[in-house]
Amino acid sequence: MAEVIPHSFFTDFDINLFKAGKHYRLYEKFGSHITTVDGIEGVYFAVWAPSAKMVSVVGDFNYWVEGEHKLNVRWDSSGIWEGFIPGAGKGSIYKYKIQSNHNDIKTEKADPYARRSEHNPKTASIVWEDDYNWKDSKWMKKRKKHNALDAPFSVYEVHLGSWKRKKDNSFLSYEDLADELVAYVKDMNFTHVELMPIMEFPYDPSWGYQLTGYFAPTSRFGDPEDFKLLVDKLHQNDIGILLDWVPSHFPEDAHGLGFFDGSALYEHPDPKKGYHQDWKSLIFNYGRNEVKSFLISNAIFWLDQFHADGLRVDAVASMLFLDYSREDGEWEPNMFGGRENLEAMSFLREMNEAVYSAFPDVQTIAEESTAFPMVSRPTSLGGLGFGMKWMMGWMHDTLQYFGKEPVYRKHHQNDLTFSMTYAFTENFMLPLSHDEVVYGKRSILGRMPGDEWQRFANLRLLYSYMFTHPGGNLLFQGGEFGQSEEWNFENSLDWHLLQYEPHKGVKELIKDLNALYKSEPALYEKQFSSEGFEWIDYNDAENSVFTYVRKGIDDKDNLVIACNMTPMPRENYKLGLSRKGKLKEIFNSDFKKYFGSGNYKNSLKTTKSDPWHFRDHSIEIDIPPLGMVVFKYNAQSKPKTSTKKRK
Known part of the structure; x- marks a missing residue:
């Protein structure tokens, strides 16, 4: 068995924040990170799997042999498994093999914090770090003016896979789009571009709204540096970029977040709160602190690492109401007898507070289709704290x-x-969005x-x-x-x-x-x-x-x-x-x-x-x-x- 060297990126303070649901930069700790330990180059791995009996990393560096590189569980009941594997490096392909305490169930999962994923239909994670040299400092210094509520917001909504294709119907790359899309948007005088989800997703007909790689730009169009180039070019041409973000649900794909360690880890264990019948997908457990930290860290990640100017949060109405698309008997009231999802409301407020605290020069925008009050009003006044609402x-x-x-x-x-x-x-914000030109609507x-x-x-x-x-x-x-x-x-x-x-x-x-x-x-x-x-x-x-x-x-x-x-x-x-x-x-x-x-x-x-x-x-x-x-x-x-x- 190859040696896994004990190593940790976590301090006691990190663990306390994680357990309290207040750690908003978990991507700096979890996932795979290229590093050096005792003069040896390799990769540090960390994954949250509290119901696991054993977690090993399987990949191209160990011929996908289960148990070859077993991670060590932390002593502090955080449920974190971690360790340093010599010889792994940038470009290494891997998954986590997890044996559960529940009837020895085994799952093989992609890394929830992976920075890069394989191109579909392959589903493994890729060790990745980049040293992209940003050239958008001029925009970043003045973007508060461009993204303010008293500034023009004319947004061009784009699905990168279908905006324009090559003659053989293959995708344009991020690099192609950095030239063609940016030039077009600038010529058309739009102030911002909004991209339908570019986080990794397995199924094209979902349009990107069923995510499995929350921290990885989809590999369909290139690598993470290439996506940064697209963002950079937009900013260099005074165009802001908004990203669609989906904290409302996630798919049941075997390599994804569902049933991650043999238990309902990211999803709510009660199907009345944890399963979306319309979309056949799982709903996050907003009352679990570690899940809140995961989601808020993800929101911060795209603003921090990819210089996004805002997030358009998808399907907020489905998060706010316990009876959303459910018949009588298919949902249970909250502690006050109402239909509001109090845990989801608390999460959205906390997410917006965290985003605006760290990035006061961006906007969050809610796709919320009901008359729920004060969606775009400050949390200090009882609102949800979004900057805008569709x-x-x-x-x-x-x-x-x-x-x-x-x-x-x-x-x-x-x-x-x-x-x-x-x-x-x-x-x-007045939307004429993609939803209005599909499914027979003309x-x-x-x-x-x-x-x-x-x-x-x-x-x-x-x-x-x-x-x-x-x-x-x-x-x-x-x-x-x-x-x-x-x-x-x-x-x-x-x-x-x-x-x-x-x-x-x-x-x-x-x-x-x-x-x-x-x-x-x-x-x-x-x-x-x-x-x-x-x-x-x-x-x-x-x-x-x-x-x-x-x-x-x-x-x-x-x-x-x-x-x-x-x-x-x-x-x-x-x-x-x-x-x-x-x-x-x-x-x-x-x-x-x-x-x-x-x-x-x-x-x-x-x-x-x-x-x-x-x-x-x-x-x-x-x-x-x-x-x-x-x-x-x-x-x-x-x-x-x-x-x-x-x-």
Whole structure:
């Protein structure tokens, strides 16, 4: 039997923190670490398996022989097995062979803390450390400004495996994406990219939401250094990166976290709390301190080691409610008789506190689909502590409205106005995400009614309305050029569509909307405050016209916006304004370069002292069919300037 030299990275303080659920950098201790002991080079291994009778490391360095390298269990009842194996090194392939105290059950597991994994369908872990030389110091020093809640957040959601593929339908590498994706996102003026899960996962149809390698970037596109290069290039081009993160559930794959040491270790032992029936997956035990440390350490890991600018936390609603997708009798109330998962709530609060304490210049964003209160409010006020929350209600109501024939829209005015009754109860991000273009829902373009011209006009109007509605924005890949078909994770986007004018027009529109959003403070400075929005008129259902003002810190930045939701142009449409002056049209979704008619441009408008809409002044404008126009007071006007300083 080969010798395993006793060695430990853990101090007593580490063990106490781990047991208390307060160790947030476990990746520095657990896993495999290249090191030198007594002048001998090798690898230190450490794994948590409290129900194990024996743990050995099997790998290519010992011909996968069980028991050849047995780890030593710590004396302190922490359940940690560890040891130093001479001769192993970077690139060594391994798993843990675990014999359980429970009926001598044996499991063979990948390392939960591995930094690199084999390419699927292989499932072993790889010893890995890198010395990547980051070049994004300029971004890191100033990213607090870019990631602030009063900064523009226009997010491009990307699935790396299907954004674009090579001619033989193979994946682009992280290095390829560092060139092509970064250049594209920069040209399109998005402020951030959000990547669907890039942590290692075994099953492509899960899109990455069934994770087995929480600390390893997927090997599908390259090694960890290559992924760092992609992040680095984004930052060098002033583009932030958000990562989808899945602390809600994990798959039952034999090499994964499930039944890890022959017991319910990471998952809750009660199936009513530990098994997700819809996804056939296991649910973390949020009440177990060591599991909390694992998950929070994982969140910190991606922000620390990979310079991520934030985490979009998946399926938060499934975590918050004990009866989520369960019938009566399939769940049990909490200690107070309620349906809330108190342990999950506590975990989310602690996770957000840990993240913002260590990285005050990032954001956490909740995908939470219910009316659960105060998701994006501070924990000190009783909130969950997220920076933002996806506005799922807006998404549902808006897509439902735009899917209707324009002749019926006058009966559904409230579908669009309703969002403003709750828009400022949270810091909302408006998502048109991947979930809205799969499973028979059709593409966003495919939902639009009318002939070809009207369908594209509707799509441009939807996007224009979205970008001028309070909140941040998220658009899934392909939506920016009017992808015709539903998203297919197995193929590239239909880039050939850009040879056609309608699709090219949508792409130009998104590019200009992003530029407008980034350049006009009224669209982002108060995007999460009721002070940043004012209706002019939301009652003109007969004409299906909506008019409103977006406000910045300084009145001179205010924008006047009018949307016409029908194919009938509204000429000489009277609009009431609180201020007199000259207004210049700065955006029109009907421009010819967007595949619009180009027939309804507005010249410089001067207000008249003619009261309208309960305001002292008014102008008359032309609103194009299925179009939106944006006006800004001309610099020659002299607005009342706020005394507040812009941050």
